[in-house]
């Protein structure tokens with residue numbers, strides 16, 4: 276969004292009507308040449324008089340710019356979608372569905388579903404498939420399940436430390452000074468985890484981890500810096516995992532501070548959202564909005580898929 280004035284006032288002025296939002300979507304999606312979303316060809320496209328609908332002369336199908344996007348078949352106007360995406364992108368630690376519902380005057384259930392759709396788009400960001408290089412920090416964190424907060428008859432036995440009895444594990448690969456990738460490796464099997472590291476980290480990189488056994492053997496593939504957290508050792512020269520530890524504390528503050536409680540089923544979506552935000556941290560709100568909008572094309576989340584097990588997101 277190339278605009279002189281920035282901030283929320285400029286945003287509201289620029290996208291004050293559905294027509295303006297639609298025109299912006301068309302520009303961002305197609306540029307100056309409309310492409311059919313069915314056959315992907317730009318030939319023989321006709322525009323209807325309503326200025327919204329197009330027809331492809333090759334496959335004889337009608338479509339509009341929202342076809343195949345997260346906005347398709349939504350009864351919520353584009354103006355409200357745009358504001359939701361802007362607020363979602365500009366809040367450093369995220370925004371709750373309760374807050375969005377109040378801000379744009381929709382029900383909390385609708386707001387929750389909108390945010391899950393935006394999250395779903397973020398989850399499909401290509402960044403999560405890229406290869407990292409340089410100084411890398413690899414670490415895992417355990418989210419949820421504190422016995423001290425539970426009623427006496429709901430306490431889970433043997434759930435301390437790295438036990439997965441009542442916690443979810445999230446695994447991260449971070450480039451120092453750069454971005455982060457987060458994954459849910461279910462139970463951290465040694466072979467699977469190391470294969471993931473090798474597929475996401477370029478040869479010649481320096482990999483920093485703690486002394487957890489699953490990282491043993493990484494020195495065969497990379498320069499491997501190990502810090503013994505069990506011995507209160509947090510830094511040996513340039514070997515440390517402080518950046519990724521900082522990221523985990525950001526994740527926990529976002530989850531417990533903004534969302535309060537996140538079910539195991541949806542945890543990875545929230546983690547990917549927070550990773551996406553972390554990776555965009557040096558950009559302005561307008562640029563982040565544009566990036567988010569681009570992700571909203573080509574993936575649409577149906578309610579049935581949302582409430583089902585989110586296997587595709589792992």
Ligand SMILES: [Zn+2]
Pocket residue numbers: 311312313314315316331332333334335336
């Ligand atoms: Zn077509």
